Amino acid sequence: MNDIREFIAKNVAALLHDGDLVNLGVGIPTLAANFLPEGVTIFIQAENGLLGCGPKAAPGEENKNLIDAGAAYITCLPGGFTFDSVTSFNIIRGGHLDATVLGALQVDELGNLANWYLPGKLLPGPGGAMDLVSGAKKVIVATEHLAKNGTPKIVRRCTLPLTSAGTVNTIVTDMAVLEKTPQGLRLAAIAADVSLEQLRASTGCEIIIPGGEIPKMIA
């Protein structure tokens, strides 16, 4: 696995469906756009006011007024359009997004997400994240399984300030795909080179292991 971030992004992309309108957060989530299945029409919304995000603008062809939420100069696909922040958050908060994909500082077995404030270290602010996790039909968290200091990002209860309470549906990491259920996090797929023991040791809460053969993540 030479690029963990691309591996995660590929497995996120596999969760999206033909016809979906999705919002991809900065970082690994944005990479998912590079791995969308062939032949599907998926529109990406950027909360700064663009629906139908196309590829990044070619060097020398940047439109100074056309950026995505991460400030990259991009293009707009035919059928896409631009709009103001009120319309953008009508789309987001009004339940019109089929899925949103975000990063995490911590995520827990109740589907709580923390990704806007690491006291003493980092204050990115929520931007549109709180709106996205409240409004989208499906909330997918895409993150490395372990934090940079080696501690689990997936925990029993988030200790960092929350972005949302209980709204995460699916977690995709470099080790596993986990689905939130009323009973806790259930293993949906595991990376080919990861054992159940390794997964348990790297996770800060119980994982429900279904019977039968566990599907492998897309390599």
Added chain:
Amino acid sequence: MGKIRNNKLAAKAEVMHHFADGQSIMIGGFNKVGVPGTLVRWLWESGVSDITLIVNNCSNADGGIWYPAAAMIHEGRVSHLKISYTATNTELRQLYEEKKLEVEIIPQGTLAERLRAAGSGIGGFLTTVGLNTQIAEGKEIVRVGGKEYLLELPLKADLALVKASLADTMGNGLCYGTSKNFNPVMAAAAGFTILESEQVVPVGSIGHEHVDVAGIYVDMLVVSEGEEA
């Protein structure tokens, strides 16, 4: 006097006259796009202090379009900051944690909707965004149909500084690409609105179906002096 005037173009000196200590000021823009960079610089040059600043983001990158506003924060001339995305300002975490500056962190959609409420005569609205988070602290929780919501209140300001790519002299503005962002909604949410435009054209030159910032909300119009992202 109503706001329908054929020529709202103003010189820098007239604009400077409208900046004062203690004002609340909202500034349009998302990241580096749609920011009224000339007005932001004039505001900084005016020397005013004790300002309540309402922005989506405010990067302190040296030489960036937001830099004059970030400098006002750095110089202690901003007493209150209402903001959604803080990542681009490397100074804010410390100011927030040391309480040197009163910072209100607002989810971006709540910010947009509070501005919309202010400009639309809406007394408040209910949302699930921010429930059970720090954002909910001190806010009223309202139950409707068995479901909990946060009550969010309108957000007004004395002054709005907004940006268009193209404007006619009545103040009708067209915003290219993703430069609309907070500009149309802020224009309606302030007591006095100054529109900065990269280009000013005669009345009637912008197709009536292409107006993003409504001239009826604009009090004064200035031409950009070239600040760009």
